[in-house]
Amino acid sequence: MPVSPSLDAILARIAAAEQAAARPPGGVTLTAVSKQQPWEAIAPVVAAGHRVFGENRVQEAEARWTGRREGLELRLIGPLQTNKAEAAASVFDVIESLDRDRLALALVAAAQKTGRLPRLLVQVNTGEEPQKAGVVPADADAFLDRVRGPLALPVEGLMCIPPVGEPAGPHFGLLARIAARNGLSVLSMGMSDDFETAIAFGATHVRVGSALFGARN
Template sequence: MIDSNEKLNAVHEQIAKAAKLAQRKAEDIRLIAISKTRTADEIRPLLDAGHRLFGENRVQEAATKWPALREEYRADGSGAVEVHLVGQLQSNKAEDAVQLFDAIHSLDRPSLVKALAKAMDKQDRRIPCFIQVNIGEEPQKGGCEIGDIASLLETARSAGIEVPGLMCVPPAEVHPAPYFALLSKLAKDNGLSELSMGMSGDFETAIKLGATYIRVGTALFGERK
């Protein structure tokens, strides 16, 4: 059985290889270990291996795991644990999200900007928020329309929310490269430097097309039961 150290090292080797092919530095790409549906006992081996950046899809699930895990690993000397929200966020969960997470990758509508800004003001805590783009124009997916990026960006900045970049989930079962390339162009067009894109099956392609955050679950934790 492959242990967490080996899995983590294998993913880092793939990142380094893809970065080299793209003439980029591997250290410019941050690996988010997607720990949704994983128990604290499943997450601990990655924490013990030194990994410190994780991603969750649901506010309620994260609240059952991460406050205790953060406390457990707070004083071990290997850096603070970061947890990012990568799933859809309901406006009525904004306050909990601001309290729990270090970044949000799914800002996609003005009403959510309003809710997050109110929560950040109340808690006197600012966290960066990526704008999620519905890059494949899929009705069943979250994300703002491509034509709405500039106005949503302006709305967020006016509310005092830092937007470092864009996030997308390309359509399934088609080659993701054109969608990653489009997100990269949209980020440049809007003066944004960060790109949250790429998962276990396609993160090397995402890196070649400019990803700065990749979201990897299966390659680190194995298949879900």
């Protein structure tokens, strides 16, 4: 198998963080954030055997992965407009940014039309930042009840992006508590600068871009 030094380094750091947190090895999945990266940077990671990639936009993902996605898992980690729900359902295996009722209804309609519904994570705006997508923590339980109950959507976990400039740990801890009381096992949290902290707080998926591929143009 071809060698990708940056991939090997990130996987080694994940393994070390699992060990430090007394977690079983191999329990954390690396989502390689390929958004805005040239194919020349992504291709060595694919060739090295990595299979989980994260994208921010539907059209960009379609352009990058059409004809290349066999055997891969594509995860939408950016905000999703309701008018792109059908296209997203066709492109992605997982949508991590479910955060409002209108989008939930659009995904139900997309599934009825296409027969395909990705697995879902609810994005929680743990810092309650007005410019950021996500359900505020106080509304998370009720939102989960609506989308998992009457709409029967396949929500398997939660995602968050802590505020820049704040310690990430309290936000990861908050997300983990919301997940635990709602019986959810998947936690997508932690990025290039803080994924080891996220693993200590129970992350099952970490989203790493710049530390893996280098700075985006």
